[in-house]
Amino acid sequence: MTEKRNLAVFIATTLDGYIATKEDSLEWLFKVEGEGDNGYSEFYETVDTVVMGKRTYDWLMEQELEEFPYKNKACYVFTRSSLENTDDVKFVNEDVTKFVEKLKNREGKNIWIVGGGELLFYFIKEKLVDEFIVTVAPAILGKGIPLFKEGDYELELSLKGTRTFNQFVELHYEVKR
Numbered sequence: 480m481t482e483k484r485n486l487a488v489f490i491a492t493t494l495d496g497y498i499a500t501k502e503d504s505l506e507w508l509f510k511v512e513g514e515g516d517n518g519y520s521e522f523y524e525t526v527d528t529v530v531m532g533k534r535t536y537d538w539l540m541e542q543e544l545e546e547f548p549y550k551n552k553a554c555y556v557f558t559r560s561s562l563e564n565t566d567d568v569k570f571v572n573e574d575v576t577k578f579v580e581k582l583k584n585r586e587g588k589n590i591w592i593v594g595g596g597e598l599l600f601y602f603i604k605e606k607l608v609d610e611f612i613v614t615v616a617p618a619i620l621g622k623g624i625p626l627f628k629e630g631d632y633e634l635e636l637s638l639k640g641t642r643t644f645n646q647f648v649e650l651h652y653e654v655k656r
């Protein structure tokens with residue numbers, strides 16, 4: 480039997496656990512001196528499906544990028560509104576567990592949950608995440624959008640490895656089942 484695909488969080492955070500300021504700024508992240516692409520392309524090669532919340536998608540669209548960054552992947556955006564799919568993304572409003580089960584029953588590479596903290600909250604609560612690859616930036620914000628929202632959940636993790644990319648530290652955990 481072929482192994483099921485993993486669902487991985489790959490995200491950057493401040494030391495105090497924020498993924499953006501309250502105003503959705505990532506300036507604290509972009510100004511950090513890393514190394515190469517800080518493991519991004521290596522990770523990106525391992526996935527063929529990308530999942531994100533609508534606020535993260537909106538942030539991305541505001542960046543006025545020349546091209547949608549996940550063009551060669553199946554990209555799903557969670558929203559409770561009913562929106563028309565685009566050439567690049569499918570909007571979904573489904574039970575997260577059923578959605579992930581469906582994806583995992585298909586063959587393919589791993590699945591990346593880009594964020595943000597709100598969508599991730601539901602994925603964590605339902606224990607849908609298999610791996611966390613969290614890149615810590617040398618910054619403390621004091622307030623912002625949390626990577627981990629407060630809630631009734633608990634996960635036990637196992638450390639798979641750590642790497643540094645100049646000023647960044649990458650923490651790689653597997654979720655214990």
Ligand SMILES: NC(=O)c1ccc[n+]([C@@H]2O[C@H](COP(=O)([O-])OP(=O)(O)OC[C@H]3O[C@@H](n4cnc5c(N)ncnc54)[C@H](OP(=O)(O)O)[C@@H]3O)[C@@H](O)[C@H]2O)c1
Pocket residue numbers: 489490491492497498499500502503504505508531532533534535536538557558559560571572573575593594595596597598599601624
């Ligand atoms: N540091 C990083 O690496 C990183 C990575 C990703 C994102 N970010 C930042 O994080 C911020 C956004 O994060 P966030 O936590 O505020 O928002 P988010 O999780 O990206 O999006 C929240 C939205 O997703 C939809 N949603 C969430 N859960 C859902 C569910 N179970 N079913 C259906 N729809 C659901 C809702 O959209 P509707 O309101 O349309 O219903 C909700 O308002 C942005 O500033 C972004 O730049 C940072």
